[in-house]
Amino acid sequence: METLIASSSSTAAIPRLPPIRPVRSSNSSASTSPDTTAFFRKPLFGSQRKLNHSFRNSSSSASSSVKLNIKCGVTEINESQFPEVVLKSDRPVLVEFVAGWCGPCRLVTPAIESLSKEYEEKLLIVKIDHDSNPKLIEEYKVYGLPALIMFKDGQEIPESRKEGAITKTKLKDYIDTLLQSVSVA
Numbered sequence: 054m055e056t057l058i059a060s061s062s063s064t065a066a067i068p069r070l071p072p073i074r075p076v077r078s079s080n081s082s083a084s085t086s087p088d089t090t091a092f093f094r095k096p097l098f099g100s101q102r103k104l105n106h107s108f109r110n111s112s113s114s115a116s117s118s119v120k121l122n123i124k125c126g127v128t129e130i131n132e133s134q135f136p137e138v139v140l141k142s143d144r145p146v147l148v149e150f151v152a153g154w155c156g157p158c159r160l161v162t163p164a165i166e167s168l169s170k171e172y173e174e175k176l177l178i179v180k181i182d183h184d185s186n187p188k189l190i191e192e193y194k195v196y197g198l199p200a201l202i203m204f205k206d207g208q209e210i211p212e213s214r215k216e217g218a219i220t221k222t223k224l225k226d227y228i229d230t231l232l233q234s235v236s237v238a
Contacts (some may be wrong), residue, residue, distance in 0.1 A: 063223060127162075127169050129180045132188050140207040145176050146234055147228065150190065150200040152183040157218035158199040164221035168228065175232060201227070207237045 072124040127149065130138050139146045149165055169178040183190055183198060192204060193209070197216035202209055212233050 084189050101220075112180060127178050127180045129166055129182065131181070132186045135181070135186075135189060136208065138177075139204050142177055144202070145203055145205045145210070145232065147178045148177055148202050148204060149178065149180045150183055150195045150202070151180055152198055155183070155198045160218050161168065161199050161224075164219070164224050168224060172228060203228075210235060 054166055128138075139148060149161075151162075165178060165180075169176075172178070181189060183195065189195075195202075196214075199216070199218070201213075201215040201219075203213035204210065215227060219227070
């Protein structure tokens, strides 16, 4: 067993932490007390300090919200476009049912986008928003998200339904298997 011996002559550098900023309460009941300073905030380190500072200064009012517009390579369609785009397509169509609030949907999105570019000659990939298209959700009985269904000649390919998050490698295997089953590959 090793023993550590501390000596008073050691000059180990101890990092200094940034000071904790006090927070004053705006609550009227708290303002009657003599000391309304709370020390419950976490200290800000390095880039966090700069990021929080710039974010606070960038918003002009308390009611303004930040909205990110993220474009993806997969075309999003709705119920009215579904028959024309999916059912009348001359090539297989992979339909991805997603929702903005769905975490696994966001995890699968980069893989779907990447594969849409890779398979653009053999396969059309479209996205359908779950919340905006309830008739399609009911018609195709989509129970879990994200849901993938492949269509060929206006019909759902048997056994093509897949629900839940999937890795890019498994997604590629899934697509290759389905394309071989419809003799497109």
